[in-house]
């Protein structure tokens with residue numbers, strides 16, 4: 071029997087970035103998985119957990135587990151939501167429940183890399199563009215999807231391994247693999263520093279001659295997109311899933 | 322203790338202030354990122370770097386687990402070496418002890434090398450009030466001392482000042498040419514000025530980087546040689562250390578001396594790594610062991626913070642620190658470790674510091690003793706979110722949680738937003754309460770949500 | 786209760802002696818050419834290493850390397866200079882017990898042979914180090930050190946330095962402004978070949 075993958079769509083992605091969710095669904099189906107979208111889906115609880123409001127966090131953790139624990143795999147186009155469920159639900163769910171849930175959770179590229187394997191990927195849409203890759207902190211330093219520059223370990227990047235299978239794509243890295251400054255409520259509570267950080271990331275990519283920035287977390291991209299729009303900086307933002315599924319449509 | 326104790330430190334406002342000078346802010350960010358890069362190069366040159374970090378973490382955890390035992394052993398060995406060991410419960414007792422020793426020896430001019438502990442305990446003002454002149458001899462510390470300022474970084478105390486500002490400070494205190502901001506010229510002037518202070522001093526105060534329980538000795542690391550010169554001339558040396566500076570033995574020093582300077586500045590080792598085991602002939606050597614909250618920290622869930630070797634790497638890598646400056650934290654030790662420590666001291670006053678963090682976790686990975694700094698900051702938010710200043714924030718979050726817990730209600734509000742946003746005048750959307758919109762454009766909801774698209778897709782599938 | 790007793794009582798359960806201490810063992814990788822590594826590291830630290838082919842010419846080579854210093858204090862035989870002579874000292878010649886390849890540091894222990902202050906008051910330092918006495922890393926360095934007789938000793942890596950003004954490196958903060966290490970053949974070993982010639 072084909073394993074069933076449950077698709078988790080982060081709350082803000084559902085309404086603001088439906089194309090990314092659709093792309094995720096399509097790319098998973100294209101690999102031969104049966105994909106279900108169980109409902110009603112709720113927020114992963116990250117904003118509450120990260121602000122120390124654990125009672126609220128516990129409620130979201132519980133509904134997440136209720137909805138997803140029966141599946142073989144849970145995949146989301148977001149490293150920060152997956153990271154939350156994987157690492158921050160510890161202590162919010164019963165230990166046994168969390169222990170069983172955590173290994174089923176995958177960020178999309180992680181799933182394509184670890185479960186499918188980059189060589190066996192079925193990807194049909196070329197993307198002949200120069201793309202700056204934004205490695206979000208949760209992908210880099212929490213889910214360990216690539217080597218962060220701080221660690222003295224051999225180089226690897228699961229995201230790049232997957233994305234580089236796309237025909238025609240040219241992947242470019244910024245000089246610094248630094249945080250973009252989104253950080254959830256950090257973006258409003260520390261808006262000045264947050265904006266400075268985001269502008270620096272955009273400028274870094276611009277210096278590499280990049281006009282399309284891709285990433286695995288829409289929250290980071292949404293923040294930088296907001297800054298670029300305000301400043302009139304020519305930079306377009308796209309989720310990696312959309313490149314993989316050939317669903318890139320710059321308005 | 323200090324008078325401003327209960328005043329709320331608003332990191333956001335302080336950071337905003339710092340960023341008002343964009344050129345200075347950019348310089349600060351770049352200068353410190355450069356130090357971080359030098360750290361990367363230095364770390365990469367050691368094939369067993371990550372192994373060293375794990376070893377350092379293990380040694381520190383082991384020492385802390387048996388801290389009382391090692392402290393007593395250290396005291397016993399140090400006394401046998403002729404070092405007089407004293408204990409101070411808190412900052413006040415520490416200040417009193419130092420003043421007493423100095424007065425007993427008739428010392429009125431003191432040269433002091435870098436010691437974060439003496440900053441923490443407010444030693445200088447205490448001694449100065451008793452007619453004792455204290456000269457900070459580390460160049461960076463001397464600059465801020467002359468300026469009546471405070472260090473903004475634990476390794477690079479004057480990193481917030483530009484050379485032109487230093488030229489100004491020196492010209493009014495050391496009578497240098499105000500128009501000459503050449504670092505070599507200014508450093509020479511400081512050397513001459515401080516050389517006189519060294520020669521006149523009748524006591525030296527130093528910090529301690531590592532104390533060795535087995536050998537009853539301690540190590541002081543500097544680049545300038547100020548601890549060595551300071552202690553070599555006068556007959557009186559007072560070394561000050563927090564309880565946590567202890568390690569079991571000199572055989573553990575290899576791990577730490579390999580990590581410290583590489584993490585701090587990207588040097589393979591500090592220019593001077595000096596080992597003090599006995600007073601010099603005819604001299605007197607005191608060592609004061611200071612608790613000042615450390616034993617309480619040891620018993621708490623924040624114990625790991627005591628492993629810190631004060632290398633400053635977490636500051637250099639912190640994207641927030643680099644863009645807000647050390648003074649924005651309102652603490653003696655700024656940056657990630659400073660924020661984590663401040664929360665354990667006065668969670669009310671320092672409530673904003675755990676939030677001055679985007680949770681990027683870069684600090685955890687550069688930390689030579691592998692402290693989970695961002696995890697500690699996250700955990701501390703559970704307390705600090707409860708201060709009165711964040712009541713509005715909590716209310717907002719709770720309302721959002723309520724909305725997100727109720728899909729039907731949530732859908733309705735999004736639908737309302739979808740209808741409202743294009744119709745509202747821009748000035749109403751980007752009002753002063755819209756913190757997101759201060760710097761950025763708002764994303765707009767798509768015409769149809771994924772849930773709707775999915776339903777339509779399923780419907781089409783079923784018809785087929 | 787005095788402060789010590791109060792603090793120790795606060796430390797409560799943390800006073801038990803460790804049953805065992807499995808000191809983490811670090812697997813270091815040896816240098817292909819430790820002497821060259823030492824030379825490179827010392828240069829990075831702002832110092833300089835010079836080979837002395839023949840111990841007989843050591844003194845002249847030192848003088849030449851420092852541009853005829855006027856006031857020299859040579860500590861190869863015990864000396865007790867006054868503060869004034871140390872202050873005026875252009876060059877102090879001191880012996881190092883061993884050096885460390887990974888960072889260019891040398892271990893110096895003045896013991897009773899000369900005052901500690903000489904090491905920082907002298908404008909320049911000439912440090913004599915037998916070529917063979919270079920250990921790979923700080924781990925081996927500490928294995929070699931004997932604390933039993935030590936009063937004060939230090940690893941010195943290059944001259945005194947600071948970067949406290951705008952991160953601009955300036956040599957000669959408070960201590961020596963220049964530091965040169967003279968790599969000497971082991972005394973009595975006539976067939977000494979410098980590693981450079983070996984290649």
Ligand code: SF4
Pocket residue numbers: 584628629630631632633634635636658684687688689690691692694
């Ligand atoms: S917490 Fe770690 S990185 Fe920060 S100063 Fe301490 S030892 Fe260095």
